[in-house]
Amino acid sequence: MKEPVNEYRLEMSGISKSFGVVSVLKDVNIKVKHGEIHALLGENGAGKSTLIKILSGVHQKDSGKVVLDGAEINPKNTHEGQVLGINVVYQELSLVKDLSVAENIYLHKLGASKFWMNWKELTKNAQELLDSLGFKIDATATVRDLSIVQKQVVEIAKAISEDTKVLVLDEPTTVFDPTDIKKLFNNLLKLKEKGISIIYISHHLDEIFKIADTITVLRDGIDTGSVPVSKTDKDSVIHLMIGRELKDLYPVRDLKIGEEPIFEVKNLAGKDCIVHDVSFSVKAGEVVGIAGLGGSGRTETAKLIFGADKKKSGTIFLEGEEIKINSPVDAAGYQIGFVSEDRKEEGVFLPLSIRRNISVTSFGSISSKLGFINIDSEYKKVLGLIEKLNIKTPSSEVNVKNLSGGNQQKVALAKWLSIDSKVIFIDEPTRGVDVGAKIEIYKLINEVAKKGVGVVVISSDMPEIMGISDRILVMHEGTFYGELQKDQFSEENILRYSIGEPLK
Amino acid sequence: MALTLKEQLSSPSGILKFLVKYNTVFIFILLLIFSALISDVFFTSVNLSNLLKQVSGIGIISIGMLIVILTGGIDLSVGSMVALLAVTFAILVNLVVLPLAILITIAIGFGLGSISGYLVAYQKMAPFVATLALMTIARGLGFIYSKGSPITFKTYGGLYMSNFANNSTLGIPNIALVFFIIVIITMVMLRYNVFGRLIIAIGSNEEASRLSGIKVNKYKFLVYAISGALAATAAIIVASRTNLGSPNMGMAWELDAIAAVVIGGASLNGGKGTAINTLMGVLILGLIGNILNLLNVPSYPQQVVKGGIIIFAVLLQRFESK
Amino acid sequence: MALTLKEQLSSPSGILKFLVKYNTVFIFILLLIFSALISDVFFTSVNLSNLLKQVSGIGIISIGMLIVILTGGIDLSVGSMVALLAVTFAILVNLVVLPLAILITIAIGFGLGSISGYLVAYQKMAPFVATLALMTIARGLGFIYSKGSPITFKTYGGLYMSNFANNSTLGIPNIALVFFIIVIITMVMLRYNVFGRLIIAIGSNEEASRLSGIKVNKYKFLVYAISGALAATAAIIVASRTNLGSPNMGMAWELDAIAAVVIGGASLNGGKGTAINTLMGVLILGLIGNILNLLNVPSYPQQVVKGGIIIFAVLLQRFESK
Amino acid sequence: EEIKTTQSSGNDTEDSGEIFNSKLDLTGKKIGYCTPSLNAPYYQALLQSIKSTTEKNGMEFISADGQNDINKQIAAVEDLITKGVDALLLNPKDPDALVGVTKMAKAAGIPVFILDSSINPSADFVTTIQSNNLANGELAGEWLVKKMGNKKMNIALLSGNAGNPVGKKRKQGLLQGITEEQLRTQGKIDLNIKTQAYTEWSYAGGLQAMEDILVAHPDINVVITESDVCVLGAIKAIKQAGKTNDILIVAGADGQKEAIKYIMETDFYGCTAMNSPVQIGKNAVKYAIEYINGKRDFDKTSFTAPLLITKANAAKYYNPKALF
Numbered sequence A: 001m002k003e004p005v006n007e008y009r010l011e012m013s014g015i016s017k018s019f020g021v022v023s024v025l026k027d028v029n030i031k032v033k034h035g036e037i038h039a040l041l042g043e044n045g046a047g048k049s050t051l052i053k054i055l056s057g058v059h060q061k062d063s064g065k066v067v068l069d070g071a072e073i074n075p076k077n078t079h080e081g082q083v084l085g086i087n088v089v090y091q092e093l094s095l096v097k098d099l100s101v102a103e104n105i106y107l108h109k110l111g112a113s114k115f116w117m118n119w120k121e122l123t124k125n126a127q128e129l130l131d132s133l134g135f136k137i138d139a140t141a142t143v144r145d146l147s148i149v150q151k152q153v154v155e156i157a158k159a160i161s162e163d164t165k166v167l168v169l170d171e172p173t174t175v176f177d178p179t180d181i182k183k184l185f186n187n188l189l190k191l192k193e194k195g196i197s198i199i200y201i202s203h204h205l206d207e208i209f210k211i212a213d214t215i216t217v218l219r220d221g222i223d224t225g226s227v228p229v230s231k232t233d234k235d236s237v238i239h240l241m242i243g244r245e246l247k248d249l250y251p252v253r254d255l256k257i258g259e260e261p262i263f264e265v266k267n268l269a270g271k272d273c274i275v276h277d278v279s280f281s282v283k284a285g286e287v288v289g290i291a292g293l294g295g296s297g298r299t300e301t302a303k304l305i306f307g308a309d310k311k312k313s314g315t316i317f318l319e320g321e322e323i324k325i326n327s328p329v330d331a332a333g334y335q336i337g338f339v340s341e342d343r344k345e346e347g348v349f350l351p352l353s354i355r356r357n358i359s360v361t362s363f364g365s366i367s368s369k370l371g372f373i374n375i376d377s378e379y380k381k382v383l384g385l386i387e388k389l390n391i392k393t394p395s396s397e398v399n400v401k402n403l404s405g406g407n408q409q410k411v412a413l414a415k416w417l418s419i420d421s422k423v424i425f426i427d428e429p430t431r432g433v434d435v436g437a438k439i440e441i442y443k444l445i446n447e448v449a450k451k452g453v454g455v456v457v458i459s460s461d462m463p464e465i466m467g468i469s470d471r472i473l474v475m476h477e478g479t480f481y482g483e484l485q486k487d488q489f490s491e492e493n494i495l496r497y498s499i500g501e502p503l504k
Numbered sequence B, C: 001m002a003l004t005l006k007e008q009l010s011s012p013s014g015i016l017k018f019l020v021k022y023n024t025v026f027i028f029i030l031l032l033i034f035s036a037l038i039s040d041v042f043f044t045s046v047n048l049s050n051l052l053k054q055v056s057g058i059g060i061i062s063i064g065m066l067i068v069i070l071t072g073g074i075d076l077s078v079g080s081m082v083a084l085l086a087v088t089f090a091i092l093v094n095l096v097v098l099p100l101a102i103l104i105t106i107a108i109g110f111g112l113g114s115i116s117g118y119l120v121a122y123q124k125m126a127p128f129v130a131t132l133a134l135m136t137i138a139r140g141l142g143f144i145y146s147k148g149s150p151i152t153f154k155t156y157g158g159l160y161m162s163n164f165a166n167n168s169t170l171g172i173p174n175i176a177l178v179f180f181i182i183v184i185i186t187m188v189m190l191r192y193n194v195f196g197r198l199i200i201a202i203g204s205n206e207e208a209s210r211l212s213g214i215k216v217n218k219y220k221f222l223v224y225a226i227s228g229a230l231a232a233t234a235a236i237i238v239a240s241r242t243n244l245g246s247p248n249m250g251m252a253w254e255l256d257a258i259a260a261v262v263i264g265g266a267s268l269n270g271g272k273g274t275a276i277n278t279l280m281g282v283l284i285l286g287l288i289g290n291i292l293n294l295l296n297v298p299s300y301p302q303q304v305v306k307g308g309i310i311i312f313a314v315l316l317q318r319f320e321s322k
Numbered sequence D: 001e002e003i004k005t006t007q008s009s010g011n012d013t014e015d016s017g018e019i020f021n022s023k024l025d026l027t028g029k030k031i032g033y034c035t036p037s038l039n040a041p042y043y044q045a046l047l048q049s050i051k052s053t054t055e056k057n058g059m060e061f062i063s064a065d066g067q068n069d070i071n072k073q074i075a076a077v078e079d080l081i082t083k084g085v086d087a088l089l090l091n092p093k094d095p096d097a098l099v100g101v102t103k104m105a106k107a108a109g110i111p112v113f114i115l116d117s118s119i120n121p122s123a124d125f126v127t128t129i130q131s132n133n134l135a136n137g138e139l140a141g142e143w144l145v146k147k148m149g150n151k152k153m154n155i156a157l158l159s160g161n162a163g164n165p166v167g168k169k170r171k172q173g174l175l176q177g178i179t180e181e182q183l184r185t186q187g188k189i190d191l192n193i194k195t196q197a198y199t200e201w202s203y204a205g206g207l208q209a210m211e212d213i214l215v216a217h218p219d220i221n222v223v224i225t226e227s228d229v230c231v232l233g234a235i236k237a238i239k240q241a242g243k244t245n246d247i248l249i250v251a252g253a254d255g256q257k258e259a260i261k262y263i264m265e266t267d268f269y270g271c272t273a274m275n276s277p278v279q280i281g282k283n284a285v286k287y288a289i290e291y292i293n294g295k296r297d298f299d300k301t302s303f304t305a306p307l308l309i310t311k312a313n314a315a316k317y318y319n320p321k322a323l324f
């Protein structure tokens, strides 16, 4: 490796940015060395993604300076950023669904390339790249047909397909299970060895302490300085982020769980998916966790139950009586709720305001017989939830697409957690949510359970699922391989069941 | 923290937002002023009342088109429906008492719209194809039932409707009042009624709506049925204005209606659009035709100028919303 | 790995995929067989060659429509463009040598399409409005240049074109050959050419395409320009078939073209659609008209039946793709 | 060019069939008719007349519709030829564009009769059967000048659709009638057409056009038109403006029953000229039968007689039950 001329590969200094009257970044500084993994942390809405987008050319800064390898740069668009060697995996998936995996990976090259497609070479290179990452994805598949995990992998492959100087990953692991995360980290370490500078954004502090060299914390658009990972610990980072100590991340589960199952599924199987022989029950007030590896069928199980996908067989009981669910409408009619893991496509209404998003599931309580909405009640309810979930926004009328990722997730949750349900399925409840807000969400889940609701939480986040569940079901290849009681909770046990092995 | 509507309006950025949201209103006012300046007869009450009468029919179907477009669909059948339903109304008005004739016509409109709605919502047909098929079918039926000739109103009920359609109340043509009432109901519905909220939600993210337990199919079905009922209302109005129902009515009106909705800033992808802006779109299109007629622009160049003004108006709108 | 057609067909799930992807082909074959059974003159070479001649003009603009729709746009101007460009070609063929007349006509088509392209790509106008404006303008210009009357071919060049347009090569009408060549070029382009892949990318996710450094505006501009050039080609063909250019040509063809593309399974949201399926859409629509004429169905009921068959064909397609 | 004229009989009866002499047995013979569109009552009436006459005479009737599109009409004729007919009656949407298919018909051994509209003389056809649009227009124009005398005329012209050749002929006729009569009786031409508007041959189109005209040109006192249909809707606007006493309507065609009724009952609808679809249809079938029977010496044009309908003779041509 050639000895670098400048100490820092990248220096961003005095960066400020406002959207209209909202000031998002104020005089932010960050410096990244060659071959460094630099963690960028902060609460939801602190300005992390915005800073990255300025670096890559999506947004233009209002003031400040960006220096790459000693030369000032000003990318006007992401293409210019790419040419300069800045590649980003954005927080929101942005793939072209009607093209193949291979084309997506090399999309930026297609734009610049000659006349004819070289399908053979394109596919070969893409497949080699994907294989080298250790994920099993067919490069000729159409992106539309991939799972969300696979899509995320394609995003990562896309970013490293080019020779890159600075690689930015904005919350790349929110849909990953522990094995996927391990694979990703191995890849990042390889890139680091090659001297590539990596900026890594995540709300999983464990990850950060595993992989990062340096940490920069943003708070309300102001940077609080950078520290080497070795010189700090989790608690002080949290303190920097939210300005206070965090005692217990997971609320104490001291509530009474009902005797009888409120909800029961027997021998469920899906028509066009891997789910088969799924049986389980949830008691009133119980929080049941579903763990498993990516692609094991957790999401599909929830969707089957909710009526979003077609069942092949299976019976469902609610409060002891058999019910038929053929569509989400039926499910909602039985007061069953479902929060999707894919908030952009299935969770929120991006072009609509926060108020209109949240109200969608709860018109019953705020409207008259003829469907006229009591706007005062609506505001009251929505403002209450914004406050309770600490959604960072200037008003309830802001369109959800202008919220930060974590705040969008809170909106998706608010929609379901605010109404009276009997059972609720939450798929990856805290995707992209900061530690502070996670607590609020866990509290809310707890409160909901306290009301006698049966809660089913699907999560790839090990500490999370162990922290909030009363019982964990572990999925393996489309069916539950085993069940863990509270005293059996451990990462090892979950992983063993996940890969289809008995406990030691 | 969150502001109420009033607070939002009173802040400077609130006014800006208001301007952006209703910029079509300003384009319309601009065109209005311009028209008044270049033609001395434009701003006479007779002409303004003519203008209102001329746009009411298309205006009413544009509102139906708006709610269909809000769900992300499209209804190409409305023009032909106007023809078929005008014929239907003319037949009925000569057969049964007026209120019944009106009722049955609107019911038939609702029923025909339901067919499109059924095909789109429950058979998952592309709205363009389903309503195109219905467009052909409705026009064909119109010709069949009328035997190709206009059917004239012959009864007292017909006479009553014809008087109603050509007279004014408080200076505003009655049929324009009907149109305005429909606009106001739609405005209220889209803002304050669950139905309106849900169709906007469906148009902005159908999958999320489905997973929110919204009866997506039911609402998609309903908007086409309502569009059909509004086409019936428009048909009654245009038939009454000419005293007859002809299978040639409403030719290509679907295009005008879509244009009005889109000029009113709605997105054909759904989820975006307001009744007031659609009203403006309707008035802008009507005004362009009217002023060119008043200025005696010959027909061939008139089409060219009309296209030019549409482009100009929409560019202006873009400029304002920047 | 990309499989060849043969490989795809040799695996059972491959066959299923193929069936789903090209289900429009099967609908067409079904209609073909059905038509041959109920009319004894249908499967005569004269009739088949008529059918091909009848659809070639609309077919060519449908291909232009397809590539516009793939980007998520729409081009309402094509019908009027055919009129204006047929007039243009008739004027030119009487003025300059034939190759030059063809070249200039296509160039003008490209230029007019560029105006829509410019408005959509660079001025961010809604495609529906921009091309609607151009539709009006083009029709108006057609009337102005022709003074409202058809312009007849008078020169040897015109005669040559007229012969070309009405004759066949190897049993296939020449103009159908032109159409087929355009279909094949488009097929190849959409699969093996960078331009083709990029317009699919844009229609599928415009924002993501932009973020990947694709010159989105350039490609959006280009598809409208190409659609214009194809409208010119269609205009030359239909003018040559009739020996004249008339401003009344191509009335409402835009609707037929969109219908053909959508019946061919394309999505109006962009990103989805193939040339072969569009070809099928064109043939299906043409065949319906042809067989109804042959079966002596009177005109009014014919429209009703036509609508019914469209619904039926599309439902069948849905059924197959399940 | 020789012109043959038959007497107009008007739109007398609903059932317009009439049996013609034929030496040959006509059963099994097919008459094909291609209409440019069916979007006008006139075309519908014409089709019905041909149909009932054909069937009355024991033949089979086949029709095809050009759907108001030159290319679709060509397709429709091609399909008729494919089906095989013994005579093809063609109402061409365009005088030049349909020339090709007449040749195609000839090659298939099918005689072509042009009706209602005209076709380029280079086409292969037996004869053209139509009303004399030019002469009819002239009669109406003359009548107008006679009626108005020296009074200053401010004229609005309501046309059908842009580029329609039949409309153009009638307009020429009207203007010729006016100017000729002025020259003859006043020795000068005072032609003051203040505006023209297209109505798309529709009631609603006429209504809207007239509303705008009355605003822009309040001094209009004469409306001339290419067809009754263009002005029937406009009357609403005139009534609405309270100008029925100030405006005189003169139509160059068609003798539609609603128009005749106005002529009988009011003073503002001055006259119209007979363009009887019933008569044209009957004649067309009659010529086709003659052709089938071996007659070949047809005149190139067979006009129905020019005929002006005014208050004086309106009652004679009024039939409330007529299709048109």
Ligand SMILES: Nc1ncnc2c1ncn2[C@@H]1O[C@H](COP(=O)(O)OP(=O)(O)OP(=O)(O)O)[C@@H](O)[C@H]1O
Pocket: A019, A022, A024, A042, A043, A044, A045, A046, A047, A048, A049, A050, A051, A091, A392, A393, A402, A403, A404, A405, A406, A407, A432, A434
């Ligand atoms: N296009 C925009 N218009 C208006 N405000 C915006 C826009 N984009 C971001 N914001 C606001 O800027 C702030 C910072 O957002 P950003 O996405 O950078 O946060 P983040 O730190 O990445 O948060 P998260 O952890 O939730 O992803 C938020 O308050 C957000 O609402």
Ligand SMILES: Nc1ncnc2c1ncn2[C@@H]1O[C@H](COP(=O)(O)OP(=O)(O)OP(=O)(O)O)[C@@H](O)[C@H]1O
Pocket: A136, A147, A148, A149, A150, A175, A176, A177, A273, A274, A292, A293, A294, A295, A296, A297, A298, A299, A300, A301, A341, A460
């Ligand atoms: N990482 C992966 N590797 C391979 N296949 C996968 C992967 N992720 C998803 N799949 C596919 O998705 C299907 C199950 O997806 P589902 O979304 O239900 O799983 P999950 O357990 O919820 O995982 P996650 O939501 O983390 O993707 C499987 O049939 C599998 O083909």
Ligand SMILES: O[C@@H]1[C@H](O)[C@H](O)CO[C@H]1O
Pocket: D040, D041, D042, D043, D116, D160, D166, D201, D227, D228, D229, D253, D254, D275
């Ligand atoms: O005279 C007729 C009618 O007026 C019709 O409406 C248009 O075409 C003409 O031939």
Ligand SMILES: [Mg+2]
Pocket: A048, A049, A050, A091, A170, A404, A405, A406
């Ligand atoms: Mg972010």
Ligand SMILES: [Mg+2]
Pocket: A298, A299, A300, A341, A427, A458
């Ligand atoms: Mg999942």
